Amino acid sequence: MDKSDISKTVISRLPRYFRYLGDLKDKGTERISSGELSQLMNVTASQIRQDLNNFGGFGQQGYGYNVDYLYTEIGKILGLDKPHNLIICGAGSLGTALAGNPDFINRGFKIKGMFDVDPVKIGKFLHGIEVHANSEMDEFIKENDIDIAVIAVPKEAAQSVADRVLEYGIRAVWNFSNTDLDMPENVIVENVHLLDSLMRLSCDAVGYKNKSKGKANGKG
Amino acid sequence: MDKSDISKTVISRLPRYFRYLGDLKDKGTERISSGELSQLMNVTASQIRQDLNNFGGFGQQGYGYNVDYLYTEIGKILGLDKPHNLIICGAGSLGTALAGNPDFINRGFKIKGMFDVDPVKIGKFLHGIEVHANSEMDEFIKENDIDIAVIAVPKEAAQSVADRVLEYGIRAVWNFSNTDLDMPENVIVENVHLLDSLMRLSCDAVGYKNKSKGKANGKG
DNA sequence: TAGATTGTTAATCGATTAACAATC
DNA sequence: TAGATTGTTAATCGATTAACAATC
Numbered sequence: 001m002d003k004s005d006i007s008k009t010v011i012s013r014l015p016r017y018f019r020y021l022g023d024l025k026d027k028g029t030e031r032i033s034s035g036e037l038s039q040l041m042n043v044t045a046s047q048i049r050q051d052l053n054n055f056g057g058f059g060q061q062g063y064g065y066n067v068d069y070l071y072t073e074i075g076k077i078l079g080l081d082k083p084h085n086l087i088i089c090g091a092g093s094l095g096t097a098l099a100g101n102p103d104f105i106n107r108g109f110k111i112k113g114m115f116d117v118d119p120v121k122i123g124k125f126l127h128g129i130e131v132h133a134n135s136e137m138d139e140f141i142k143e144n145d146i147d148i149a150v151i152a153v154p155k156e157a158a159q160s161v162a163d164r165v166l167e168y169g170i171r172a173v174w175n176f177s178n179t180d181l182d183m184p185e186n187v188i189v190e191n192v193h194l195l196d197s198l199m200r201l202s203c204d205a206v207g208y209k210n211k212s213k214g215k216a217n218g219k220g
Numbered sequence: 221m222d223k224s225d226i227s228k229t230v231i232s233r234l235p236r237y238f239r240y241l242g243d244l245k246d247k248g249t250e251r252i253s254s255g256e257l258s259q260l261m262n263v264t265a266s267q268i269r270q271d272l273n274n275f276g277g278f279g280q281q282g283y284g285y286n287v288d289y290l291y292t293e294i295g296k297i298l299g300l301d302k303p304h305n306l307i308i309c310g311a312g313s314l315g316t317a318l319a320g321n322p323d324f325i326n327r328g329f330k331i332k333g334m335f336d337v338d339p340v341k342i343g344k345f346l347h348g349i350e351v352h353a354n355s356e357m358d359e360f361i362k363e364n365d366i367d368i369a370v371i372a373v374p375k376e377a378a379q380s381v382a383d384r385v386l387e388y389g390i391r392a393v394w395n396f397s398n399t400d401l402d403m404p405e406n407v408i409v410e411n412v413h414l415l416d417s418l419m420r421l422s423c424d425a426v427g428y429k430n431k432s433k434g435k436a437n438g439k440g
Numbered sequence: 441t442a443g444a445t446t447g448t449t450a451a452t453c454g455a456t457t458a459a460c461a462a463t464c
Numbered sequence: 465t466a467g468a469t470t471g472t473t474a475a476t477c478g479a480t481t482a483a484c485a486a487t488c
Contacts, residue, residue, distance in 0.1 A: 014419070015413070033445060045481095050480080053448075063446085077426075079419075093347070107419070193239075199234070199327070200231060201394055202329075203231055203234065206298075266459090269472085270456080279470050280463090444487100449482105453479085458474085460474100
C-alpha cells in the first residue's frame with residue numbers, strides 16, 4: 001500500500017488549516033505568510049511551513065502563500081475535489097442530526113440515504129432523506145456509489161452494522177457509536193466518541209487536584 | 221494554577237481505558253495485567269503502565285490490576301465521581317440529539333436545560349428537557365448549579381454564546397460549532413469539530429496518491 | 441538590489457518503547 | 465520460595481521548534 005508516509009499528526013491538522021484559509025478567502029485576503037497565519041491560529045510558523053512542505057512547496061519566498069491556491073490544494077489533499085456519497089446507519093436522533101447538518105453538503109458530502117431496523121421509521125423522510133430497510137442496503141450502496149458509511153446505531157449493534165457495510169464494499173467508516181470497531185487494515189475508521197470527549201472535558205475541568213505529586217512507591 | 225503536569229496526550233487516552241475497563245467489569249473480569257489489556261486495546265503494555273503511573277500505583281506486582289478498583293480510580297480522575305450539570309445552547313437537531321443521548325446521563329452528566337433564540341422552540345420539551353429563552357440563562361445556570369455548557373449553535377453565533385455562558389460563570393465548554401472559540405486560559409474548551417473529522421476520514425480514504433514522494437525543490 | 445519569507449536542515453523537546461530491578 | 469508483573473529508569477523514536485541558506 002502506498003497509504004503514504006505523512007504522519008497522522010500532520011493530517012489531523014489539515015482540516016483546521018483549511019477552515020482558517022476558507023475564512024481568509026471569504027474575507028478577501030489574497031496572500032498570507034506563515035507568520036501571520038501562525039498568529040491567527042496560535043501555532044508556530046515553523047509548524048505551518050513544515051506541515052505544508054510535506055505535500056510540496058505551496059508558497060513563494062518573499063511573498064508567502066496565496067490564500068486561494070493554498071485553500072484549493074489543501075482541499076484536494078483532503079479529498080474535497082471529488083464529491084462523496086454517504087449513508088447513515090441508524091435513524092435515531094444523532095443520525096438524524098447528522099443528516100440535517102448543512103456543513104457536510106456544502107463541502108461535497110452528500111447524504112444519500114439512511115438505514116434503520118425500526119419498521120416505523122422505514123419509508124419516512126428525515127431532513128429530506130429517506131430511511132430504508134437494512135435489506136436494501138447492499139443494492140443501495142452500489143446504485144448510489146456510496147463511499148462513506150456513518151455508524152450511528154447503539155453500541156451493541158455497531159460492530160455488526162460495520163461488518164455489513166464492509167461486506168457491501170464500503171472502505172471508509174465514520175463511527176459515532178461508543179465502542180471501537182474491529183475492522184481490517186484496509187478500512188479507514190474515523191471515530192467520534194462523544195462520551196470520551198465529554199469525559200476529557202470533565203477531566204480537565206476537575207483538574208485532578210487530588211494528585212499527590214510525590215513518588216508513589218513510598219513503601220516501608 | 222496547579223492545572224497539573226500530566227500531558228494532554230495521556231489524559232486523552234483515559235476515557236478509552238475507562239471504556240475497556242467498564243466492559244471488563246461488566247463481563248465480571250476481576251483482574252487484568254497490562255499485557256492482557258494491551259492486547260485487547262491494541263497498545264503497548266509499556267504505555268499502559270506509564271500512563272497509569274502518572275496518577276500513582278494502581279497495580280500490584282505479580283498480580284496486575286484489579287479491574288473494579290482501576291475503573292473507579294480512573295473514573296475519579298475523569299471527574300465522574302461527582303455529578304455534572306449541563307445546559308445545551310442551541311435546540312437544533314444536533315443539540316436535541318445530544319439532549320437525548322442516554323450515555324451521558326448514565327455517566328452522571330445531567331442535561332438540565334436547553335436554550336434557543338427561536339420563540340417557536342422556547343417552552344417546548346425535547347427528550348424531556350425544556351427549551352428556555354436566553355434571557356433566563358444567567359439565573360438558570362446559578363439555580364441549577366450548571367458547570368458545563370454545550371455550544372450547539374450555528375458557527376456565526378458560537379462566539380457570542382460562549383462569551384455569554386462565560387460571563388455567567390461557566391468554566392467548561394463543549395463546543396460543537398464549526399469554529400474555534402476565543403476563550404481565556406482558565407476556561408476549558410473541548411472541541412468536537414464534526415466537519416474536520418469527516419475531512420480527516422475523506423483524506424485518509426483518498427490516500428493522497430497524488431503525492432510525488434521525491435524532493436520538492438528540483439529546481440534548475 | 442534589498443527585504444521578505446519560504447523550504448529545509450539541525451537542535452530540542454516530548455512521547456513511546458524497551459528493559460529490568462523491585463516486589464507481590 | 466519461584467513466577468509473574470508491576471513501577472520506573474534508560475533508550476529510541478517522532479514531532480516540534482529554531483535557524484538559516486535559498487530565492488522570489
